Amino acid sequence: xxxxxxxxxxxxxxxxxxxxxxxxxxxxxxxxxxxxxxxxxxxxxxxxxxxxxxxxxxxxxxxxxxxxxxxxxxxxxxxxxxxxxxxxxxxxxxxxxxxxxxxxxxxxxxxxxxxxxxxxxxxxxxxxxxxxxxxxxxxxxxxxxxxxxxxxxxxxxxxxxxxxxxxxxxxxxxxxxxxxxxxxxxxxxxxxxxxxxxxxxxxxxxxxxxxxxxxxxxxxxxxxxxxxxxxxxxxxxxxxxxxxxxxxxxxxxxxxxxxxxx
Numbered sequence: 001x002x003x004x005x006x007x008x009x010x011x012x013x014x015x016x017x018x019x020x021x022x023x024x025x026x027x028x029x030x031x032x033x034x035x036x037x038x039x040x041x042x043x044x045x046x047x048x049x050x051x052x053x054x055x056x057x058x059x060x061x062x063x064x065x066x067x068x069x070x071x072x073x074x075x076x077x078x079x080x081x082x083x084x085x086x087x088x089x090x091x092x093x094x095x096x097x098x099x100x101x102x103x104x105x106x107x108x109x110x111x112x113x114x115x116x117x118x119x120x121x122x123x124x125x126x127x128x129x130x131x132x133x134x135x136x137x138x139x140x141x142x143x144x145x146x147x148x149x150x151x152x153x154x155x156x157x158x159x160x161x162x163x164x165x166x167x168x169x170x171x172x173x174x175x176x177x178x179x180x181x182x183x184x185x186x187x188x189x190x191x192x193x194x195x196x197x198x199x200x201x202x203x204x205x206x207x208x209x210x211x212x213x214x215x216x217x218x219x220x221x222x223x224x225x226x227x228x229x230x231x232x233x234x235x236x237x238x239x240x241x242x243x244x245x246x247x248x249x250x251x252x253x254x255x256x257x258x259x260x261x262x
Contacts, residue, residue, distance in 0.1 A: 027043070038051055074138070077133055078133075081127050081131040082139070085139075088120045088123055091120055092121075095116055098113060127139065198220060199219065200215050200224055203216065208228065208235045209234075209236060211231050213227050225241060
């Protein structure tokens with residue numbers, strides 16, 4: 001008895017075409033809903049890379065625009081407070097001119113003018129103390145000046161004035177010094193020799209961190225290492241002799257006590 005398998009080729013072809021149509025319809029609906037031609041990497045891989053790069057640039061520009069608007073709003077806040085201060089100062093001038101007419105103004109009017117002048121001065125101080133943008137005061141002098149320098153060649157000179165830590169300062173009175181702690185380092189030199197009693201072939205002198213060390217005729221490797229270690233407290237470097245595959249080698253080690261200042 002034979003076995004026969006029936007296949008509906010037309011149905012399978014129709015199903016494949018239907019799946020393709022569904023995918024295309026979904027892609028079209030996605031593009032219509034988002035308004036974008038590229039919604040996934042499958043739509044256009046190369047175009048997606050360009051699109052994301054442009055999106056990042058656009059987002060940066062949008063943030064720069066918002067930053068500029070914030071600066072404009074802060075300036076408008078300070079401008080409104082200064083307008084009020086200017087109005088009060090004009091009133092003070094008018095009161096001062098009126099009080100100067102001693103032939104007409106009596107003592108009661110002078111006291112009233114003085115009281116109004118005192119009230120105006122208090123208002124000016126209050127405006128200076130309470131005008132803020134967020135938590136930043138704008139008119140009391142505490143905001144100061146902030147500058148970030150990325151290229152020192154663009155700076156010709158710096159002038160500083162005011163107070164620092166409650167003390168008055170002048171140009172040149174403030175010195176900024178950066179101290180960076182040195183890290184322990186090991187330097188392995190070549191110069192393979194047989195043992196510590198090997199005589200140093202070359203006589204002369206060398207400098208370690210500003211201290212000169214001289215080699216005398218007949219100087220051995222061991223005595224030279226002892227000279228280096230004798231100045232370790234000043235130079236911050238010690239010398240040791242370590243074995244290697246072909247003999248012994250120099251090794252200079254910094255203990256990290258020295259600091260680099262700039």
